[in-house]
Amino acid sequence: MILVTGGAGYIGSHLVMALLEQGENVIVFDSLEVGHIETIETLKKYGNLKFVQGNLKNLDDIRGAFLVNKIDTVVHFAAYSQVAESVKNPQKYYYNNVYGTLNLLNAMLEFGVKKIVFSSTAATYGEPEYTPIDENHPQHPINPYGKTKLMIEHIMDDYDTAYGLKSVRLRYFNVAGADSKARIGEWHEPETHLIPNILKATSDKVFKMFGEDYDTKDGTCVRDYINVEDLAQAHIKAIDYLKQGGETNFFNLGTNDGSSVKEVFAACEKVKGESIPLEVCPRREGDPATLVADNKKAKDVLSWAPEKDLEHSIKTAYDWEKELKSRISE
Numbered sequence: 001m002i003l004v005t006g007g008a009g010y011i012g013s014h015l016v017m018a019l020l021e022q023g024e025n026v027i028v029f030d031s032l033e034v035g036h037i038e039t040i041e042t043l044k045k046y047g048n049l050k051f052v053q054g055n056l057k058n059l060d061d062i063r064g065a066f067l068v069n070k071i072d073t074v075v076h077f078a079a080y081s082q083v084a085e086s087v088k089n090p091q092k093y094y095y096n097n098v099y100g101t102l103n104l105l106n107a108m109l110e111f112g113v114k115k116i117v118f119s120s121t122a123a124t125y126g127e128p129e130y131t132p133i134d135e136n137h138p139q140h141p142i143n144p145y146g147k148t149k150l151m152i153e154h155i156m157d158d159y160d161t162a163y164g165l166k167s168v169r170l171r172y173f174n175v176a177g178a179d180s181k182a183r184i185g186e187w188h189e190p191e192t193h194l195i196p197n198i199l200k201a202t203s204d205k206v207f208k209m210f211g212e213d214y215d216t217k218d219g220t221c222v223r224d225y226i227n228v229e230d231l232a233q234a235h236i237k238a239i240d241y242l243k244q245g246g247e248t249n250f251f252n253l254g255t256n257d258g259s260s261v262k263e264v265f266a267a268c269e270k271v272k273g274e275s276i277p278l279e280v281c282p283r284r285e286g287d288p289a290t291l292v293a294d295n296k297k298a299k300d301v302l303s304w305a306p307e308k309d310l311e312h313s314i315k316t317a318y319d320w321e322k323e324l325k326s327r328i329s330e
């Protein structure tokens, strides 16, 4: 069985859907602080899914999941992931992300589980020294969120050396889109990400574009938007890699291509078929001008390649926005 921590959240739920659709038995462990029980109820319709509500900060919660299930691989998404919040409240991030992961790893050792796929991030690289960013780029994170993810990568290296625990760390760039059938999607409260914020904008709550004076093609920040279903497929490749005896490794997950905020905004207007109210605001603190992945290593080693373009991500995000709105108003 595969244990997915954070499987009720945005990215985790898309992996769970993909695993269930290929007939895997899955256990989701989630505190439901950020994830949603409605997502679990939807996922349960598509295969053999067990749900354990628990918090990684409580060792006994996670031990309980290992005690009663035969788990061979773990995929670990559960974490707080808001950069700005991590700067204001680092205690929350170090305690949850680092201590919570230590409990998970220690439970894995206790129960002899030696394979883990971990959600890492481009934020571990910090301010880019060159672009596109490959895996050899120095890792100097500039906020507590990125630091927690890098600390966990280091802990995983030491657990491999000492205990033979094999990890694959997937460093995501900007994740976008939703399930192609609008069954699940991005559902954050509050929402901070670009695409859902553009799509949600109304004349009462206009979209705020943070800065247009960056040193980029049109003055707005450039990011590498990777589709969430493509990302789920990369996790499946990473699980297979570990099952085939692969060594500890790490990969960037992105498209090798950057889009500016203005380009994403224009693509959203095209998908919606209407103009979207916009206000240009000062820069948001801590935003690097350009973040684009070099994904060659994932292509070569995992035989993974992104298939869905930005327009598909925006279209599915929009279909999901409409679905979510209708569910909430029911």
Ligand code: UFG
Residues within 6 Å of the ligand: 081, 082, 083, 121, 122, 123, 172, 173, 174, 175, 192, 193, 194, 195, 197, 198, 207, 208, 209, 210, 211, 221, 222, 223, 261, 284, 287, 291
């Ligand atoms: N932006 C706006 N208005 C908004 C929201 C975002 O202009 O309402 C801009 C941002 O300033 C930035 C770009 O859109 O230039 C993308 O911002 P996001 O918040 O969508 O994404 P980030 O690039 O800040 O961060 C994402 C993840 C992080 C992760 C990081 C790694 O949210 O968890 O990618 O690259 F660390």
